[in-house]
Amino acid sequence: MTQQARRLRARLAALGAVGVTALAAAGIQGVAHAAGAPLPVVITGEDRVDLSLHSDNGDPTEPQIDLRLDVPGEEFEGDGEVPAVHRGDYTVRIDASGLKGVAKADLPCDADGLVAVCSGYDLYAGTTFNRLGGIRLDLADDSEAGDTGKIVVTGEGEGLEFTPLTVDVRVGGPELLNRELSLPEDLKAGDAFEPPLGVMNVGGLPAEGAVLRLYGSRGLSFPDDFGNCSSTVVDTGPLLRQHTEVLCTFPGTLDAGAAYGLARPVRVKTADFALHDIFSYSFRPLEPGEEKTLHQGEGRRQGSGPDLTLVRAADADPADHTRYAELDLPTTNTYDLELTGASASGAAGDTVAAEIGFANNGPAWISALRSGGEPFSFTVVAPEGSTVTSAPRQCRTITVDGSVPGYRCSVATPLLEDARLTFPFELRIDEVVAGARGRVALPDWDNPFDSDASNDVAWIVLNAPDAPGDGGAGGSDGGPSDGPSAPGTGDEGGSGGPDSGTNGTNGTSGGAEGGDAEGGLALTGAQGVGLLGGAAVLALGLGAVVVAYQRRRAGRDGEAAV
Structure with missing residues (x-):
């Protein structure tokens, strides 16, 4: 859900009876909008897509943008027919003409070139049952680094008030890959190790700053303290969600094609009970103004030591860098x-x-x-x-x-x-x-x-x-x-x-x-x-020990903890 959708839903929740009061009329179940007022509908989806000049931009059969309609009310979770909140004709227009010469767009619904129109009749509370379709973006023959464009999605229908969605598309922007990791030899539970963290900008434009995210599941911690880093520790709730997270900001420029390493090592400490815990790290570009707000928030602890800095490395090979850098460790502990x-x-x-x-x-x-x-x-x-x-x-x-x-x-x-x-x-x-x-x-x-x-x-x-x-x-x-x-x-x-x-x-x-x-x-x-969730796991079943490896997005957003 986009930030605009979250803000609107919060306002609707605060309005209470003003925004959502009456029950739907005969034959129409669910929560309806107040009599005489239009039903607010928010168009949701990714509001930014960066296209890489060096990759296939993900599975070519999978869209980067999933368009849905967000309607006030509690989503239906029972069995049987889903009750409608609104019934009446509506249309949603997807205008991708702003991508001409920038990127190719595969649009859903009734498409004519770079413009598509989706039509519908029933609307349901929430977003699950209000999917419009996906938009797949790919490089065009004349796409160049720095090209930008927009997709504008609007809607209309009697008794409905749509909040539009704008998707910003950029080609060949900064693209940060992480130096690959290797499992440290002879690492035992209780030991600490210093992973060789590094980043390379393989994009077509410089990155004006970077964010480093360190993540460790329950058996891992980060004992070092840096002034440009903050941390959170989640040690309550479901065990699968407990973890430590550190965020560090680097305001300097990362040139296109250049590689960087850390000026000093960062230690990862393993607990005595650790076994197949997950460590991951990732770099991403720093967004404008983000440095002032990233380290704020409930539960975050700002570091007080010297700043952690990046130093430019010698010529590096992009093949030694990856989008997902993670390890399962240690692998030598036992239980009884x-x-x-x-x-x-x-x-x-x-x-x-x-x-x-x-x-x-x-x-x-x-x-x-x-x-x-x-x-x-x-x-x-x-x-x-x-x-x-x-x-x-x-x-x-x-x-x-x-x-x-x-x-x-x-x-x-x-x-x-x-x-x-x-x-x-x-x-x-x-x-x-x-x-x-x-x-x-x-x-x-x-x-x-x-x-x-x-x-x-x-x-x-x-x-x-x-x-x-x-x-x-x-x-x-x-x-x-x-x-x-x-x-x-x-x-x-x-x-x-x-x-x-x-x-x-x-x-x-x-x-x-x-x-x-x-x-x-x-x-x-x-x-x-x-x-917490991370890299090599033990699935124990009757008669077998199954070690299942699944790649996880190292930079995935989630509740953090350090």
């Missing part, structure tokens, strides 16, 4: 996942409680940053002669080893380095079998980050004899199993647990609900601490 079982006694017909314990003994957390918090799982098989009458909502029924009834319990990630979870089951004793044991097990995987596989199996023991050495309910005792063999697969060999639905915030687990199972999951131990 532990299952604990339970024991109970009773007569035939009794219902007993069995509380399964799950813990991460650290020292590392499980960030799962690349997978977005994909859960992993363990299996539970009831002891002989018993039936599960109540299972946690994070557990669902499966068959283990293709024939043994059991449960798969899902644990959401991120998972803190000291997480303690409990999974309460209730069992009905159908037949008393002395020392009956049910197996609780993590996947039979080759997981190089789990430092101790001996506690990946635990037991539920019912009516254990008093004789010593008959097997307890704790971790694996290394002896022969009285129950099924260790389940490496479930659900006919499917890998991974069910989706959690939400990201853990304090080491809590999540997962699919199983049948009519009732009960909950308790959490003890440390409170949740931050995490």
Whole structure:
């Protein structure tokens, strides 16, 4: 959404009943504008596009501008037909004639050269259901560095008041690429390293200043203090969003074709619990007047040390620079996942409680940053002669080893380095079998980050004899199993647990609900601490450890923290 759209929506919210009061007439649901007043409609989309002379400007099939109409009211989130806020003919005119000789434009709707007209009838609250189409921009045969043009989008319709959109287009402006990074050798959790940060202007025009953004997920920090930098730290809320961000401004000119490095190193510190945390950095041109406001804002801390400066480097190769510069580190830490079982006694017909314990003994957390918090799982098989009458909502029924009834319990990630979870089951004793044991097990995987596989199996023991050495309910005792063999697969060999639905915030687990199972999951131990999205992640599933790499925009805007 453009800034003009945000400002208008804020004004409408402040007006309250003046702007949005009446319900729509018969057959038309949703919020309508006040009687006699036109319904305000804001045309939204990217309001600036810079076209590079050195790239394909993104996927040639994807538009750079997504045009939508923003209408007051709460967006529809239910099922069924979306209620309209307004019904009546309207048109939107897209005039790209200002791009003649500057760039080529592929317009939506009914286009005639560089002008297109979109028509519609129904309007809905919000923007989701009011999409006009996309505009794709590409270089023209005569495009040159410094060429500029505009696209003007206007609308009209009875009972409607449109706020137009102007899109500024520039060709061959400053284009800053970042020096590529390489993983530091032998970096261990708790260490600090100094990445070789640098920037090259591969655009056709000088950049009048630059902004450096440093980003680190929960396990990373930036201990240095520079006067032209400010920082924010997000250490509350969902673990996937917790991070540290530093912004530094450089007011000097970056010449076209020139490369620059930092006059002094910038350190990245890894926490003792860090594992596959994300570090990224990016340079972008400094906007006019931005230096005065960039370091302001709630939660930002201005640096007090000497300024960090740029120095011009010797001849550089654009091939050594990239748009996205990021690393997942460190890669050598470990954690220790532990299952604990339970024991109970009773007569035939009794219902007993069995509380399964799950813990991460650290020292590392499980960030799962690349997978977005994909859960992993363990299996539970009831002891002989018993039936599960109540299972946690994070557990669902499966068959283990293709024939043994059991449960798969899902644990959401991120998972803190000291997480303690409990999974309460209730069992009905159908037949008393002395020392009956049910197996609780993590996947039979080759997981190089789990430092101790001996506690990946635990037991539920019912009516254990008093004789010593008959097997307890704790971790694996290394002896022969009285129950099924260790389940490496479930659900006919499917890998991974069910989706959690939400990201853990304090080491809590999540997962699919199983049948009519009732009960909950308790959490003890440390409170949740931050995490963030970034580069190599651990997605743990039943029977496999999946490391999924996804490129993320290093310069993506988001809530910052340092």
